Amino acid sequence: MKSTPINFQQKLGLISEHWQPRVVAEMNDYQFKLVKIQGEFVWHSHAETDEVFMVIEGALRLEFRDGKVELRAGEMYVVPKGVEHRPVAEQECKMMLIEPRGTVNTGDVGGPMTAQNDVWI
Numbered sequence: 001m002k003s004t005p006i007n008f009q010q011k012l013g014l015i016s017e018h019w020q021p022r023v024v025a026e027m028n029d030y031q032f033k034l035v036k037i038q039g040e041f042v043w044h045s046h047a048e049t050d051e052v053f054m055v056i057e058g059a060l061r062l063e064f065r066d067g068k069v070e071l072r073a074g075e076m077y078v079v080p081k082g083v084e085h086r087p088v089a090e091q092e093c094k095m096m097l098i099e100p101r102g103t104v105n106t107g108d109v110g111g112p113m114t115a116q117n118d119v120w121i
Contacts, residue, residue, distance in 0.1 A: 008034060008056055012094050014121045019113055021097055021105055022121040033097040034121070037089045044107035045084045049100050053077050058093030062086075 006024050011034050015022055019041060021033035037060070053060060054076040062069045062077060063086045069077050079085050106114045 008094075008096070011121055012036065012056070018092070019105070020115045020119075022119055024121060026101065029101050030098060031101050031103075031118075033099070034094070035097060036092055036094050037087060038092045039089065041087045042106055042109050042111060042113050043084055043086045044109040045082055046079075046099075046103060046107045047082055049103060050081050051079045051103070052096075052098035053079065053087070054096040054098070056094045056096060058089060058091055060093045060095065061088045061090075063088055 008024075011022070011024050015034065015036050018036050018038050021035040023031045023033050025032040034056075053062065053071065055071045055073050057073050059073075060071040062071065062079065065084055071077055102117060104110075104114060104117060
């Protein structure tokens with residue numbers, strides 16, 4: 001058993017690319033992933049799971065086909081499974097994602113923004 005806490009800022013300092021989630025911990029079948037984002041992501045959904053977005057630093061806009069949710073540091077939102085969404089950050093945003101192991105960041109869409117899965121830092 002590890003006896004060292006996970007420091008978000010230290011781990012985020014190891015991430016140089018946007019839209020490339022990195023795993024920092026697991027609990028049961030769920031992974032805790034840190035990511036830096038900036039700009040617009042692809043419209044996508046996750047048919048089998050909800051997705052948690054927790055903003056650590058910066059601001060995030062989650063766009064939906066029928067509205068949007070604005071998040072700031074210290075706030076979180078759960079996107080229900082099957083709901084099409086698109087994360088957008090005008091400036092760099094640092095976040096944590098919580099989702100089941102194996103969840104693909106682009107959901108059912110795929111494409112060039114698909115990150116390698118299960119990469120630990």
